[in-house]
Each structure stands twice: as structure tokens, then as C-alpha cells.
Amino acid sequence: MTRDDPTVGRPRHATFTRYEAMRGGLPNYWYPVIPSRDVGSRPVGIRVLDQPIVLVRDTGAVHALHDRCPHRGIPLSLGRRWEWMPGGGRREFAGTLSCAYHGWTYDLETGRLVAALTDGPDSAIVERGCIGVRTYPVEERQGLIWVWVGDREPVPLEEDVDPDFLRRDAVVCSWVRVMNGNWRDAAENGYDPAHFFYLHRTAFGYLFSRGEWTAYPIVGERRTSPDGKEIDFDFEGGPLEAEYPGLGSWPKRPRYTRLRSLDDVEGSGSTPFRLPGALRVNRWPADWLTHFEWYVPVDETHYRYVQTFVHWTSNPLKRAAFRAWYRLWGRWIWHQNFNSQDFGIVANMSKPPLEEILFRPDSAVRQLRRFIESDPRWDDAPPVVDEEG
Numbered sequence: 001m002t003r004d005d006p007t008v009g010r011p012r013h014a015t016f017t018r019y020e021a022m023r024g025g026l027p028n029y030w031y032p033v034i035p036s037r038d039v040g041s042r043p044v045g046i047r048v049l050d051q052p053i054v055l056v057r058d059t060g061a062v063h064a065l066h067d068r069c070p071h072r073g074i075p076l077s078l079g080r081r082w083e084w085m086p087g088g089g090r091r092e093f094a095g096t097l098s099c100a101y102h103g104w105t106y107d108l109e110t111g112r113l114v115a116a117l118t119d120g121p122d123s124a125i126v127e128r129g130c131i132g133v134r135t136y137p138v139e140e141r142q143g144l145i146w147v148w149v150g151d152r153e154p155v156p157l158e159e160d161v162d163p164d165f166l167r168r169d170a171v172v173c174s175w176v177r178v179m180n181g182n183w184r185d186a187a188e189n190g191y192d193p194a195h196f197f198y199l200h201r202t203a204f205g206y207l208f209s210r211g212e213w214t215a216y217p218i219v220g221e222r223r224t225s226p227d228g229k230e231i232d233f234d235f236e237g238g239p240l241e242a243e244y245p246g247l248g249s250w251p252k253r254p255r256y257t258r259l260r261s262l263d264d265v266e267g268s269g270s271t272p273f274r275l276p277g278a279l280r281v282n283r284w285p286a287d288w289l290t291h292f293e294w295y296v297p298v299d300e301t302h303y304r305y306v307q308t309f310v311h312w313t314s315n316p317l318k319r320a321a322f323r324a325w326y327r328l329w330g331r332w333i334w335h336q337n338f339n340s341q342d343f344g345i346v347a348n349m350s351k352p353p354l355e356e357i358l359f360r361p362d363s364a365v366r367q368l369r370r371f372i373e374s375d376p377r378w379d380d381a382p383p384v385v386d387e388e389g
């Protein structure tokens with residue numbers, strides 16, 4: 001290997017300056033953060049773009065508030081020991097949430113401090129009228145809670161989410177977990193066509209078909225959707241076996257596939273990506289369903305991995321059957337076994353400053369980084385470095 005070539009072993013930040021500055025996540029977007037079923041009248045604390053947020057449901061509607069009591073800094077999501085004892089909840093009045101420590105009580109709609117229970121009804125701190133916590137816009141759609149994080153006015157949710165995902169006949173099965181790693185590494189992994197053909201060779205779901213896997217992908221043309229919101233490229237499998245100079249042929253096909261004719265092996269894929277970090281894997285793992293995933297920044301070293309499978313049907317029986325398939329099979333074989341290969345890699349990506357040597361299939365990764373850098377809602381962005389030399 002020579003170090004003379006200026007593109008060899010370049011630190012990522014030298015070429016993708018703005019991208020590096022985006023490591024904490026892109027503000028001013030709707031993010032799916034947690035399944036609806038996980039938010040009830042008990043407060044739940046989460047972190048998004050390094051902001052602590054408490055979610056709580058009140059008469060059906062979910063509210064999101066900054067998860068830090070301005071009195072002494074206790075998270076509003078924090079409970080008390082023995083809280084289940086009579087009179088022990090923190091929902092003292094309708095439409096409010098009380099801090100577990102001294103009972104400062106906040107209006108769920110406005111975040112305003114409306115009582116400081118242990119200071120009596122004539123509390124001077126309440127009468128000041130200017131104390132409260134920040135609230136965040138929330139939506140509840142397709143079985144997920146979505147939070148708008150940023151200082152700009154929220155756009156309609158439909159502007160940020162793939163319309164197919166929001167269709168009325170979509171059955172959405174989802175799983176949300178916090179993973180180790182940076183959201184950008186997770187996004188790059190999802191959009192990377194080459195890893196599929198190597199990393200995933202040992203996934204259970206392909207136990208009986210991996211003999212039909214081709215050696216490497218042939219990456220097609222890059223595209224941007226007419227509205228500019230989505231980037232995409234097609235890829236298809238290359239030859240079943242290839243001759244590597246001086247080494248021999250690869251991959252070795254299992255015996256059982258050698259007995260069959262594989263003339264009709266085909267299949268192509270596409271993985272459209274949209275901001276702030278949403279990937280759609282078309283017709284995967286089978287023709288009748290599509291996988292959507294989001295990489296939601298928690299902080300610089302963690303992300304919420306939002307995995308969903310979507311099947312479109314209005315038939316109630318088929319809807320129920322799809323949910324059953326997910327619970328019994330799809331979740332474990334694909335979202336756990338298959339995708340654990342991905343999040344296992346992302347957790348082990350080297351930490352910045354990342355020095356890397358990109359190869360031909362990484363044209364997809366380059367495309368993804370430039371697209372993320374072009375984020376139209378990123379205020380105060382550092383300039384994009386133009387030459388890749």
C-alpha cells in the first residue's frame with residue numbers, strides 16, 4: 001500500500017467537514033422515538049439529540065416536556081420508591097405532572113409551573129408566573145410517538161415521513177431499542193450495498209438460500225427524488241462465483257445448491273434514504289413487505305434504532321396474520337438475528353478522528369454523506385469541502 005495517493009487513509013473530517021459537525025444529529029425534524037404502547041400515564045424518560053425529554057399520556061394525548069425540574073434538577077420522569085402505595089402517583093391533578101422530589105407541578109400542555117405543592121397554595125414562586133419547562137411538539141401516528149426537536153416551528157409530519165409509511169392501509173410492526181454507536185455510522189451501514197453481500201452471509205434468515213448469493217453487487221445509477229427529499233440507487237447481484245487473482249474462486253457454494261440449476265437467480269434491491277435518518281429497504285426480506293428504519297440520535301455515542309416492517313392491506317384477517325407473523329417470526333429472524341449483525345458492526349466503528357480508505361462500492365456512502373451535508377434545515381453549518389482529493 002502506498003501513502004502517496006492523497007485519497008488513501010484520509011481522515012473523514014478532512015473531506016466531510018460539515019458531516020463531522022453533524023455527529024450530534026440534525027435538529028428541526030420529526031423523529032419516531034418510542035412505540036405508542038410504551039407510553040401511558042406513567043412518565044417515560046428518553047433522550048433525543050442529547051436533550052432529556054419526558055413523555056406522558058393524559059386523557060389519551062401524549063405530551064413531551066423537558067425532563068429536568070428547574071428547582072433542583074431532578075428528572076421529571078424519575079419516580080419514587082413505593083410509588084404504588086395509595087396516593088403515591090405523580091399525577092396529582094388532571095393535565096399536570098408533579099416532580100417526585102418536592103412536588104413542583106407542571107401543566108402538561110404549556111410546561112408552566114402551576115403549583116409548588118410543598119410551598120402551599122400561595123407559593124410566591126408560582127405567582128411569578130414565568131417558571132416552567134420547555135415542551136416539545138408531539139404526534140402519534142402508525143403506533144409510534146414522534147417528537148419534533150429543534151427551535152424552528154414544526155412542519156407537518158407528512159413532510160418528513162415517507163407517504164407509504166403513513167398510508168391508512170399500512171400495518172406497521174415496530175421495535176425500538178437504544179444501541180451503541182453514532183447515528184451516522186448506522187445510517188451509512190444501512191445504505192452500504194457491499195456489506196449485505198458479505199456481513200449478512202451468516203444470517204439465519206438466509207440459511208437455505210445463501211448458496212444462491214452472488215459474490216458482489218453491481219451498483220446502478222444514483223438518483224435523487226424529484227422533490228429532493230430522497231436519494232436512492234439500484235443494485236443487483238453480480239456473478240455467482242468470481243475468480244480472485246492468485247487466490248481462486250469465491251464464494252464456495254454449498255453442495256445442495258450445486259445440485260440445482262441456478263440460472264434463474266435474480267433479485268435487485270434499493271434502499272432509499274431521507275433526512276433526518278430514515279432508510280427504506282424495498283421488498284425486504286420478501287416481496288410482500290418493506291422494512292423502514294430510523295437512526296435517532298440519542299447522543300454522540302448512542303442512537304435509537306427504530307425498526308419497522310410494513311405490509312399494506314385493508315383486510316382485517318391479513319392485518320392480524322401479519323402482526324402474528326411479526327411476533328412469532330419476523331422480529332426474531334430479521335429484526336434481531338439479521339440486524340444484530342448490523343448493530344454489532346456499528347457499535348464497533350472506530351471513534352473519530354476516523355481515518356478511512358474508501359473503495360468502489362463506497363460511492364453509496366459518499367453519496368449519503370453529501371446528501372446529509374445538504375440538509376436544508378441545518379443553521380450555522382460549516383462549509384462543505386468540495387474536492388475529494
Ligand code: FES
Binds near residue numbers: 070103
Ligand atoms: S427538584 Fe423538582 S420539586 Fe424539587
Ligand SMILES: [Fe+2]
Binds near residue numbers: 190
Ligand atoms: Fe445490513
